[in-house]
Amino acid sequence: MPKLWNETIEAHRRAVHDAILDATVELAAEHGAMTVTMSQIAEKSGIGRATLYKYFPDVPAILLAWRDREIATHLARLVEARDRSDEPGRRLAAVLDTYAGNQRDRLRHHALLGPELGALLHRHHHATDAHRQVTELLRDLIADAARSGSVRADVPPAELATYCVHALHAAAALPSAAAVRRLVAVTLAGLRTP
Amino acid sequence: MPKLWNETIEAHRRAVHDAILDATVELAAEHGAMTVTMSQIAEKSGIGRATLYKYFPDVPAILLAWRDREIATHLARLVEARDRSDEPGRRLAAVLDTYAGNQRDRLRHHALLGPELGALLHRHHHATDAHRQVTELLRDLIADAARSGSVRADVPPAELATYCVHALHAAAALPSAAAVRRLVAVTLAGLRTP
Structure with missing residues (x-):
């Protein structure tokens, strides 16, 4: 069932993507947007730093997303x-x-x-x-x-x-x-x- | 008649002030606002550079005025x-x-x-x-x-x-x-x- 598998992957990607955005905005609201780091975002969204960098190159890119x-x-x-x-x-x-x-x-x-x-x-x-x-x-x-x-x-x-x-x-x-x-x-x- | 004399000075100052603003905006429109210099403004408004600096310290100050x-x-x-x-x-x-x-x-x-x-x-x-x-x-x-x-x-x-x-x-x-x-x-x- 390749189609379902792809859908599952897509849904997972979407969920991680959304979790990263939510974590970043929460951190920005707490500490000020200019001070948020990629490490803080990885920790708060519960994913590894390496995974985070597969989604976004830096904090501005996350804020624009x-x-x-x-x-x-x-x-x-x-x-x-x-x-x-x-x-x-x-x-x-x-x-x-x-x-x-x-x-x-x-x-x-x-x-x-x-x-x-x-x-x-x-x-x-x-x-x-x-x-x-x-x-x-x-x-x-x-x-x-x-x-x-x-x-x-x-x-x-x-x-x-x-x-x-x-x-x-x-x-x-x-x-x-x-x-x-x-x-x-x-x-x-x-x-x-x- | 000191009052009249003061009024004359004030009117002169106002005229120079306005001439500087007009010259600056004309230059900005011609060449782009970021490239205008104090020398160009002095020349265009027909006053000396020393006089210009008595009125304004720099180009941004003129643009704000x-x-x-x-x-x-x-x-x-x-x-x-x-x-x-x-x-x-x-x-x-x-x-x-x-x-x-x-x-x-x-x-x-x-x-x-x-x-x-x-x-x-x-x-x-x-x-x-x-x-x-x-x-x-x-x-x-x-x-x-x-x-x-x-x-x-x-x-x-x-x-x-x-x-x-x-x-x-x-x-x-x-x-x-x-x-x-x-x-x-x-x-x-x-x-x-x-």
């Missing part, structure tokens, strides 16, 4: 929120709500890793690519909702998507989950047919 | 826009419009100086202080407009100000002045009483 996993998780959440409903207006509302939640999540992670590292990881090219993916996902949802009449049709969907992405970045600056819900409601109100 | 002047200009424009009308709703619309214009201005300047320097100057602490001043100015205008009934009263003015600032940052990502006008209209629509 962690960042990529965060981005993938955030995107997956948006897609999941979108697919929970069939009605265009409700889909859009669910995705905006989830996107605002992601922003607060990101802020928490940046606080965890410290501002320097947060800025570094944020600048990484994947962030830009993810930004484009989110904007396109929103643009398509907005276009659907505009066709169904629940969103204004006097502004191009791509512009409205750009508006949503920026407006919801405010979620990271708000003090409570209730304030974030209000922000989503205000942002949605901007989209309504005047 | 230029950034401060930009921020002051942007804030002054907002205050001017606010004071052009007495009606709270119209005041708010004028300020949001001006703020969106400032974002496009900033983008142009960042493009002029290159992304590295743009990011560096952007991180400078004054940017944060200016951000707070803008948010407070908007919060007060929104509170006035909410009292007069032209803005929703179900969301705290400070939260609505945060929403506006973030939403209008989208202006820097939009392709045309017409798109920016639509963005301002959409952002204002979010503020309206539901």
Whole structure:
């Protein structure tokens, strides 16, 4: 059964990979990201140093992989929120709500890793690519909702998507989950047919 | 007439100061900000090197002074826009419009100086202080407009100000002045009483 065997290996690799990322972020949060060493990571994730080096060449590479996993998780959440409903207006509302939640999540992670590292990881090219993916996902949802009449049709969907992405970045600056819900409601109100 | 004499000196100092900033930004735009030297700046602004050093110790100090002047200009424009009308709703619309214009201005300047320097100057602490001043100015205008009934009263003015600032940052990502006008209209629509 070679296929199953390969799947088992792949699942094992994935589990080790995830354990390394989790251990690194925990260490970074405890001691500061700039001081974490490969030895500490090997110890904390319960694997040998030699094995660790088969997965990652150094700590920055692990942090970037962690960042990529965060981005993938955030995107997956948006897609999941979108697919929970069939009605265009409700889909859009669910995705905006989830996107605002992601922003607060990101802020928490940046606080965890410290501002320097947060800025570094944020600048990484994947962030830009993810930004484009989110904007396109929103643009398509907005276009659907505009066709169904629940969103204004006097502004191009791509512009409205750009508006949503920026407006919801405010979620990271708000003090409570209730304030974030209000922000989503205000942002949605901007989209309504005047 | 010592007072007049002092005023003359102050006006002269201000003119030299501004000429230095203008010359530096022109040189930065021509040759790249990282390569500009104090000698080039002295030559371009038509003053001696010794005089230049009485004003600024090095090129980064000049670029930061230029950034401060930009921020002051942007804030002054907002205050001017606010004071052009007495009606709270119209005041708010004028300020949001001006703020969106400032974002496009900033983008142009960042493009002029290159992304590295743009990011560096952007991180400078004054940017944060200016951000707070803008948010407070908007919060007060929104509170006035909410009292007069032209803005929703179900969301705290400070939260609505945060929403506006973030939403209008989208202006820097939009392709045309017409798109920016639509963005301002959409952002204002979010503020309206539901």
